[in-house]
Amino acid sequence: MAWVSVTFGQTDSSDLRPPKPPKVKKQAKEFIPTGVMVGVDLFVIGRSIWEEELSQQEYQVEVDSRQYHLTIGYGIQDITRLTETTLYTNEGSYWRVNAEVNFLYNSGNRSKLFFGVGYGRATFDDIFVYETQDAFGNTQIIDQNRDANASWMELTAGTKVRVWKELYMGYTIRYKFLKDYQAGSLIPHDLPGYGPNREDDKDIFGFNYYLYWRFPFRKPTRLSAIN
Helix, strand or coil: CCCCCCCCCCCCHHHHCCCCCCCCCCCCCCCCCCEEEEEEEHHHHHHHHHCCCEEEEEEEEEEEECCEEEEEEEEEEEEEEECCCEEEEEEEEEEEEEEEEECCCCCCCCCEEEEEEEEEEEEEEEEEEEEEEECCEEEEEEEEEEEEEEEEEEEEEEEEEEEECCEEEEEEEEEEEEEEEECCCCCCCEECCCEECCCCCCCEEEEEEEEEEEEECCCCCCCCCCC
């Protein structure tokens, strides 16, 4: 009796698995600055021209790290309010720091549509002079704050577009909240960089319109589509 032996080749089950897709190396987020913008606020300059009681200047430096931006602002402000019986003056300076995210970071012309959060702080002196009448006539009373300070938080949003070469223009809308100040017996009427100090308003909106010149450091890396 003849025995016929048939051997079937065994196949490794691992060979039946679908091949793994190639690993795609994720592009690291860039935090190396690509340029610096230096700007001046045209809006407060315009207000200083048409409002006789106000004198204000504000400047801003912005570090561009592709998608993420750091802005540092500095300003000075002098307000004088005069009536027939009162005089109020407020003179001081302020600064603010904001971290912003640019949603147009892949734009070829470095345009900007952003949202951010920031912190502001001011130092100032203010004086309030007024007259009262009594049996002896008019009496002048002076109340003042020396080296007073204030702070607040901000949420910002805005846009910026290139006008010509490295010249840019854009606006910023600021929602200012969590206001706090330290002063003497006189309640400040104004807080430099923040705005009117109304006790019944815990927050306030602000507006700036800047003119910038950009100083580029390097060209940012553009994201490429993956097929």
